[in-house]
Amino acid sequence: MAGRSKIVFDAVRYDYTPPGGAPVPALDGVSLAVAEDEFVAVVGPSGCGKSTLLHLVAGFLPLADGRILLDGRPVGPPGPDRGVVFQHFALFPWKTVRQNILYGLERKRGLDADTRRALARRYIEMVRLEGFEDLYPAQLSGGMKQRVAIARTLATQPDVLLMDEPFGALDAQTRGLMQEELLAIWSRRRKTVLFVTHDVHEAVLLADRIAVMTARPGRIKALVEVGLPRPRDRAVIRSAAFAERCEDVWALVREEARAAEAGVGPMGATEAGGAR
Numbered sequence: 001m002a003g004r005s006k007i008v009f010d011a012v013r014y015d016y017t018p019p020g021g022a023p024v025p026a027l028d029g030v031s032l033a034v035a036e037d038e039f040v041a042v043v044g045p046s047g048c049g050k051s052t053l054l055h056l057v058a059g060f061l062p063l064a065d066g067r068i069l070l071d072g073r074p075v076g077p078p079g080p081d082r083g084v085v086f087q088h089f090a091l092f093p094w095k096t097v098r099q100n101i102l103y104g105l106e107r108k109r110g111l112d113a114d115t116r117r118a119l120a121r122r123y124i125e126m127v128r129l130e131g132f133e134d135l136y137p138a139q140l141s142g143g144m145k146q147r148v149a150i151a152r153t154l155a156t157q158p159d160v161l162l163m164d165e166p167f168g169a170l171d172a173q174t175r176g177l178m179q180e181e182l183l184a185i186w187s188r189r190r191k192t193v194l195f196v197t198h199d200v201h202e203a204v205l206l207a208d209r210i211a212v213m214t215a216r217p218g219r220i221k222a223l224v225e226v227g228l229p230r231p232r233d234r235a236v237i238r239s240a241a242f243a244e245r246c247e248d249v250w251a252l253v254r255e256e257a258r259a260a261e262a263g264v265g266p267m268g269a270t271e272a273g274g275a276r
């Protein structure tokens with residue numbers, strides 16, 4: 001890993017408390033340093049705490065223990081320094097494409113109306129939605145809606161981009177196009193990205209490094225350096241190196257998925273007991 005750390009997870013623990021139940025450890029002992037402008041994908045078996053990890057960085061959830069540092073300081077409540085894109089587009093149905101994007105910018109202080117409009121225009125172009133500015137979300141395809149959501153987040157120029165299965169709801173073809181677009185956008189305007197996905201191919205295609213999480217309670221099982229050349233496009237998926245890297249990551253995820261199925265976390269901790 002090159003460069004200074006942008007995000008540091010230091011022995012992070014988070015307990016999930018179901019309504020009326022006792023706290024269950026969801027994350028325990030997560031330590032990871034993400035470099036400035038690095039693209040890190042997070043993969044792992046279902047329920048291992050990938051989304052929780054992102055929600056903690058976004059400031060949506062409180063830590064039970066440990067620290068998360070952003071530029072060396074503990075993360076605070078949600079703020080415009082961290083842009084969030086989730087699987088469900090969360091657009092305002094009563095606002096047009098342009099109004100949705102302007103909404104994100106209005107929440108950012110210190111931008112006058114002309115600057116906001118110019119930024120909205122620039123990011124509408126970036127996600128190739130010129131000509132659709134005045135349409136409402138219901139008039140757009142799934143892929144277009146997701147592009148609006150991404151443009152809305154990118155337009156605020158956050159230092160850190162937190163993406164939780166952002167393409168998970170899209171059909172395979174649209175997903176491929178969105179991956180291409182994200183690669184192109186990221187290579188033009190690098191930023192620190194944490195990207196949660198179930199899709200190992202997607203992780204290898206996009207990321208610099210892949211953090212593979214253990215079965216619940218999640219922590220980092222392994223960090224895989226992707227090592228494919230940049231700038232990257234989808235042609236890379238035909239290379240032997242791509243296939244090899246996918247296999248490496250798959251082997252790690254498979255091990256943990258089996259542990260999760262058996263109800264036994266790594267190191268033999270049982271799920272039910274939450275014994276760690």
Ligand SMILES: Nc1ncnc2c1ncn2[C@@H]1O[C@H](COP(=O)(O)OP(=O)(O)OP(=O)(O)O)[C@@H](O)[C@H]1O
Binds near residue numbers: 016044046051052053
């Ligand atoms: N709303 C919730 N209801 C039930 N359990 C929850 C909830 N939120 C968190 N948890 C607990 O926290 C753990 C981590 O959940 P999280 O959603 O972060 O996992 P994930 O790895 O993102 O899962 P998936 O891959 O299935 O989306 C779960 O195993 C569960 O025990």
